[in-house]
Amino acid sequence: RRERFSNPYHFGFTPDGTKLVVTSLRRDHVDIYDWAAAGQTLTLRHRLKVGDMPSHVAFTPDSRTAFVTLQGVNRLIAIDTDTGAVRWEVRVGRAPAGVTWHRGQLLVGNMGEDNISVVDPATGATVRRITTRRGAHTIFPAPDGRVLYATSRVDSGIQLIDPDTLEVRASWVVPGGPDCLDFGPDGKIWATLRWV
Secondary structure, rough: OOHHHHHHOOOEEEOOOOEEEEEEEOOOOEEEEEHHHOOEEEEEEEEEOOOOOEEEEOOOOOOEEEEEEEEOOOOEEEOOOOOOOOOEEOOOOOOOEEEEEEEOOEEEEEEEOEEEEEEOOOOOOOOEEEEEOOOOEEEOOOOOOOOOEEOOOOOEEEEEEEEOOOOEEEEEEEOEEEEEEEEEOOOOOOEEEEEE
């Protein structure tokens, strides 16, 4: 079936499958839906007016917090998925895009820079930066957990990041502005190329 959403840009289900969070990049709000009875009932629970250009979303493993990047104001926010309250809001880097939960930390791609911010999810403090190619977009864990892949749109590449040390192990030039990745069961990596 088809569902109507308010200018959806990015969305994700909480790990427990009970809520759907949708970002509206153009309308500057985040919607939280209850997703009950195996998706048969979809009810808008909260609509939050947030800063300019809410983009990507990630979650704590317990599903209680959603993290959303705000590209237009260079910030990251933490939202209580039950109450809709903003727990904290911090500056992370220029034009933050992808946000990924990784082993108790958040990894945020700063598209307006050449780095990924490593963020403490409890406080929002940036504890480290990982240098990448320019235009760091987002981070994708491999299905086997043995490597992280980061895409960079401006310098058009993909970096392999060690999941333990968070050091860049290798970097590939991939023309066309690699954006999002997915992984096939045969081991192939599929990439969307933003500029071509």
